[in-house]
Amino acid sequence: MQQLSVLILAAGKGKRMVSDLPKVLHQVGGKPLLAHVLATASGLDATARLVVYGHGGEAVKTAFTGEQDILWVEQAQQLGTGHAVTQAMPLLDAASVVLVLYGDVPLIQPATLQPLVAEARQGRLALLTVELADPAGYGRIVRDERGQVQRIVEEKEATSAERALREINTGILAVSTEKLRRWVAELKNDNSQGEYYLTDVIALAVRDGVSVEAFTVAEPTEVQGVNDRRQLAELERFYQTRQADALLASGATLLDPKRVDVRGSVQSGKDVVIDINVVFEGTVRLGDRVRIGPCCLLRNATIGDDVEILSHCWIEGAEVGAGAQIGPFARLRPDTQLAAGVHIGNFVETKKTSIGPGSKVNHLTYVGDAEIGAKVNVGAGTITCNYDGANKHKTIIDDGAFIGSNSSLVAPVRIGKGATVGAGSSVSRDVPDGGLCLTRAPRKDVANWERPIKPTKR
Numbered sequence: 418m419q420q421l422s423v424l425i426l427a428a429g430k431g432k433r434m435v436s437d438l439p440k441v442l443h444q445v446g447g448k449p450l451l452a453h454v455l456a457t458a459s460g461l462d463a464t465a466r467l468v469v470y471g472h473g474g475e476a477v478k479t480a481f482t483g484e485q486d487i488l489w490v491e492q493a494q495q496l497g498t499g500h501a502v503t504q505a506m507p508l509l510d511a512a513s514v515v516l517v518l519y520g521d522v523p524l525i526q527p528a529t530l531q532p533l534v535a536e537a538r539q540g541r542l543a544l545l546t547v548e549l550a551d552p553a554g555y556g557r558i559v560r561d562e563r564g565q566v567q568r569i570v571e572e573k574e575a576t577s578a579e580r581a582l583r584e585i586n587t588g589i590l591a592v593s594t595e596k597l598r599r600w601v602a603e604l605k606n607d608n609s610q611g612e613y614y615l616t617d618v619i620a621l622a623v624r625d626g627v628s629v630e631a632f633t634v635a636e637p638t639e640v641q642g643v644n645d646r647r648q649l650a651e652l653e654r655f656y657q658t659r660q661a662d663a664l665l666a667s668g669a670t671l672l673d674p675k676r677v678d679v680r681g682s683v684q685s686g687k688d689v690v691i692d693i694n695v696v697f698e699g700t701v702r703l704g705d706r707v708r709i710g711p712c713c714l715l716r717n718a719t720i721g722d723d724v725e726i727l728s729h730c731w732i733e734g735a736e737v738g739a740g741a742q743i744g745p746f747a748r749l750r751p752d753t754q755l756a757a758g759v760h761i762g763n764f765v766e767t768k769k770t771s772i773g774p775g776s777k778v779n780h781l782t783y784v785g786d787a788e789i790g791a792k793v794n795v796g797a798g799t800i801t802c803n804y805d806g807a808n809k810h811k812t813i814i815d816d817g818a819f820i821g822s823n824s825s826l827v828a829p830v831r832i833g834k835g836a837t838v839g840a841g842s843s844v845s846r847d848v849p850d851g852g853l854c855l856t857r858a859p860r861k862d863v864a865n866w867e868r869p870i871k872p873t874k875r
């Protein structure tokens with residue numbers, strides 16, 4: 418079978434975005450437009466992925482430094498789609514078939530493209546088209562009386578009869594690399610825009626007796642390009658509808674599928690319930706029967722079975738054990754590990770902290786760089802003083818310890834097994850197992866105290 422090269426055109430300026438950021442770096446679903454197209458290419462088992470870049474090229478390349486196997490082709494001047502393809506020719510394997518995609522058409526699916534690639538492997542030219550109610554601005558597909566595709570005419574060159582055609586060119590095509598190489602070498606720029614039109618290769622194929630097969634995509638949004646921020650917003654909504662549908666299909670209840678956003682991937686268990694305005698970022702895993710209240714953000718988190726997350730929680734880089742209860746208004750920061758049945762209550766912040774089974778940190782507390790055992794109770798207003806202005810230090814609280822309210826644990830410090838810290842203590846030395854630590858200043862009482870009074874004005 419012939420190998421597949423995917424050639425992604427992404428040199429356009431994207432002026433209508435009114436942005437310093439190159440267009441293909443704008444995001445849908447938390448990922449650059451170009452990343453979606455590259456992922457689709459990978460989904461097709463492409464052996465080579467080429468990107469033609471121009472405007473803001475260095476920024477685009479930098480954004481993808483993690484992906485080693487992309488072949489970057491510079492098009493210094495944007496002289497048209499045909500010219501862009503010509504620039505890539507020296508890097509394309511002549512024995513392969515090539516699929517041309519656009520870097521600003523992010524939602525195209527591998528399943529839609531598969532038949533085009535198969536057709537190209539049969540020696541034909543495959544073209545992806547779509548019927549639009551309003552075809553303005555696009556190249557029109559011109560067919561003969563038998564319905565065979567003859568050529569593509571760009572809007573600016575079209576007669577009024579041609580302008581009435583509603584089948585348009587998506588720009589996506591597949592053909593043998595060797596044939597495309599011959600045809601792009603013949604392109605001329607004697608048209609109204611002075612550009613080398615890739616679309617002119619259709620007529621050259623017909624001339625050479627290569628049959629042209631048009632595949633029509635049913636869902637126009639899949640081939641919708643991004644030219645301005647309105648279109649970007651439309652694609653975002655369409656993409657989010659797809660994500661919500663996938664969550665519903667996997668057995669999650671969404672109280673409103675329009676008010677959940679997935680900017681990454683969510684793997685959801687059975688009978689999960691997600692309230693409104695929940696945002697997922699990065700990689701999130703939800704166990705069975707997880708309940709998430711309104712207005713929460715979960716980023717790179719693993720949530721165990723039967724966990725309940727109440728409203729307004731920020732959960733990032735955390736692992737939450739089965740049956741835990743979080744929030745409302747809790748913030749779990751990276752490297753938080755909560756064992757089964759842990760309770761984290763309102764206005765509690767955790768960072769780089771592990772908390773053992775059944776422990777409770779219920780109110781107004783900060784625990785950072787801490788190791789907390791099982792069945793520990795951390796009282797309201799407790800602070801681990803983990804930072805001395807230069808370095809971070811660790812706090813260890815052993816199993817069964819009880820930390821009274823409003824205590825400062827000045828790290829490095831260890832609270833022993835079953836030990837008790839009295840409310841309002843400032844603890845800067847270790848507390849032995851089973852001991853009580855109290856650092857309160859002794860109480861002083863003065864009877865019949867007379868408060869100072871203001872002198873009376875005359």
Ligand code: UD1
Pocket residue numbers: 426427428429430469492494495496497498499500501519520521554555556557569571585586587588613614615616642
């Ligand atoms: C092109 C097609 C048109 C089709 C439309 C679909 C041609 C001549 N016309 O029109 O038939 O209906 O797409 O959206 O091909 N690009 C480069 N280098 C260039 C010019 C463009 O890399 O010199 C890239 C752009 O970044 C973009 C893509 O090619 O990703 C399409 O360019 P664009 O200018 O949007 O093409 P249109 O003129 O709209």
Ligand code: CA
Pocket residue numbers: 642644
């Ligand atoms: Ca365009």
